[in-house]
Amino acid sequence: MIKAENLYFRYTEGEAETPFALNGVNLEIKEGEFVVIIGHNGSGKSTLSKLMNGIHTPTEGRIVIDGIDTSNEDQIWEIRKRAGMVFQNPDNQLVATIVEEDVAFGPENLGLPSEEIRHRVDEALDTVHMSAYKRKAPHHLSGGQKQRVAIAGILAMKPKCIIFDEPTAMLDPSGRKEVVQTIEHLNKNEKITVIHITHYMDEAIHADRVLVMDRGKIVMEGTPKQVFSKVDELRALGLDVPQVTLVSHKLKTMGYAVSDENLTVDELVAELCRLS
Amino acid sequence: MSIIIKALTHIYDKGTPNETVALDHIDLEIASGEFVGLIGHTGSGKSTLIQQMNGLLKPTAGDIIVNNLEITKGLELPKKQRKKYAAERKKQLIEVRKKVGLVFQYPEYQLFEETVEKDIAFGPQNLGLVESHVKQRVMDAMALVGMDYETYKDKSPFELSGGQKRRVAIAGVLAMKPDVLILDEPTAGLDPQGRDEILGQLKTLHDQEQLTVIIVSHSMEDMAKIANRLIVMNQGKVVLDGTPKDVFKEIETLEAIGLAVPQISYLIRALNEKGFALPDDIITVQGAIDAIQNVLEKRAK
Known part of the structure; x- marks a missing residue:
């Protein structure tokens, strides 16, 4: 679905040259995968996501989305149709005064017949469980609801892949839960390839694969269990692990027969029950 | 410096179809030196409450007394009689705003000056302090947020990382030498x-x-580590108020x-269901490890 080869990117060239924000990234994301990218601020995660739908084009190397090279300017709209993007701030993404009009904005710009637009909007709102709000004004919605409307707007474009750039950073716990459940549903049931960038480690535990970025490079990669078991390395990169993983890790260092790959409360409880 | 809140009610758009009760008869007392975590979902009234604490919003009803200054004095009276207290209230509000520093959400969006030093100096300059005192306050405030004065003073705030920008914004409030610091989702x-x-x-600032x-x-998780007291709000009311250990028992x-x-x-609850008999007030990773061991x-x- 997404393939990056030897990817380098810097924001400005020439006299005021900035350092490389991406420093040699090689990456392949398969169709239907659920990939979470973590890394501290400035590690290059957001930059990478912006190369994934052609907001930026590589300084060196290349990135191919569903068979299309993003440096191919003629194809930029095709790329954005196939790889949609959801951003951090729910208030910056909604353009219309009525929820359903907002969701219709993308398909309208594709020049689709109106029945098709109607159908896509209804279907998209249904998928994110926001049909009951279709005639409401976006500013009366909660943060989690606004993000789900933003997601519906992307879904109405029928993308194969959605890139989420910290979509939960500004939400409260229940809003976060709504959005995370929506993302997981899209991947599992709608078979959409998901790239999810986050600072919340607990949002990574259901991913197929976790990528850890530092200084513009991918420095760790693996299943959530493989990545989070490397507690000390993650902490050295300024990152956290889920609290349960931390407890498991410390108990293991103290000599107890506990796996350091536990991510959930249930896993650790089961092991501790076996121990005693 | 204490904050006393009595029967505080705030209604937005009162008398219109959009009327919303944001605060519903809140009674609270926050004592000097407390470290309070205010939690609640979006729309529970947290932000409305903190804006009352330094007089940015006028309550619909109730009293707020900050360090013995009653900033709501006379507000309950009919319009004509209210005027009598207007001058006094204004004077008190100026005092209170110097003492109660408010850091909004995403404060880095409020940075506007060419350099870090100028941005932090903006508040103290408006107090009419002499140049050398302003500079001292900027240096102190930067030290408090862990930014080296010489390294950062001439940098544009816009070249800094997100975390650094936020520290500049907090330093701008600290430069006013407040006794109370209120922060809306600082992390x-x-x-x-x-x-x-x-x-x-x-x-460190607190200690x-x-x-x-x-x-x-x-x-x-953050509040479990850092706060002495948690106040939980829902639908404009305080529903829980106590130490983090007590509040987090109320799953x-x-x-x-x-x-x-x-x-x-x-984790503690799940283990106790399996007969581990751990104390039910454990809220930190280290506490859990010790008890399990x-x-x-x-x-x-």
Whole structure:
């Protein structure tokens, strides 16, 4: 679905040259995968996501989305149709005064017949469980609801892949839960390839694969269990692990027969029950 | 410096179809030197409440007394009689705003000057201080948020990272030398390291400078580590008020209002259901490890 080869990117060239924000990234994301990218601020995660739908084009190397090279300017709209993007701030993404009009904005710009637009909007709102709000004004919605409307707007474009750039950073716990459940549903049931960038480690535990970025490079990669078991390395990169993983890790260092790959409360409880 | 709130009610758009009760008869007393975490889902009234604490919003009813200054004096009277107190109230509000510093959400969006030094100096300059005093305040405030004065003073705030920008914004409020610092989600959007840095500095400000700190937060893990007292709001009311240990025991109440407890609290509860008999007020990773070790050792014997 997404393939990056030897990817380098810097924001400005020439006299005021900035350092490389991406420093040699090689990456392949398969169709239907659920990939979470973590890394501290400035590690290059957001930059990478912006190369994934052609907001930026590589300084060196290349990135191919569903068979299309993003440096191919003629194809930029095709790329954005196939790889949609959801951003951090729910208030910056909604353009219309009525929820359903907002969701219709993308398909309208594709020049689709109106029945098709109607159908896509209804279907998209249904998928994110926001049909009951279709005639409401976006500013009366909660943060989690606004993000789900933003997601519906992307879904109405029928993308194969959605890139989420910290979509939960500004939400409260229940809003976060709504959005995370929506993302997981899209991947599992709608078979959409998901790239999810986050600072919340607990949002990574259901991913197929976790990528850890530092200084513009991918420095760790693996299943959530493989990545989070490397507690000390993650902490050295300024990152956290889920609290349960931390407890498991410390108990293991103290000599107890506990796996350091536990991510959930249930896993650790089961092991501790076996121990005693 | 204490904050006393009595029967405080705030209604937005009163008398219109959009009428919303944001605060519903709140009674609270925050004592000098407390470190308070204010939690609640979006729309529970947290932000409305903190804006009342330094007089940015006028309440619909009720009293607010900050350090013996009654900033709501006379507001309950009919319009004509209210005027009598207007001048006095204005004077008190100016005093209160110097003493109660408010850091909004995403304060880095409010940076506007060419250099870090000028931005932080903006507040103290408006107090009419002489140049050397302003400079001293800027240097002190930067030291408090852990930014080296010489390294950063001439930099544009816009060249800095998100975490650094936020520290500049907080320094701008600290330069006013407040006694109470109120922050609305100071760690939102920061990575774990940036978050720990800001929280660490707030802890230092509280412990060493004796500041009263009130943090609005969605992170139960952070509040478990740092706050002495948690105030939980729902639908404009205070529903729980106590130490983090006591508040996080109320898993059902918190979940019913859209909140969660730290993962550790869930772990302790699940282990106790399996007969581990751990104390139910453990809320930190280290606390959990010690208690689990204790049980495992006993069982091994």
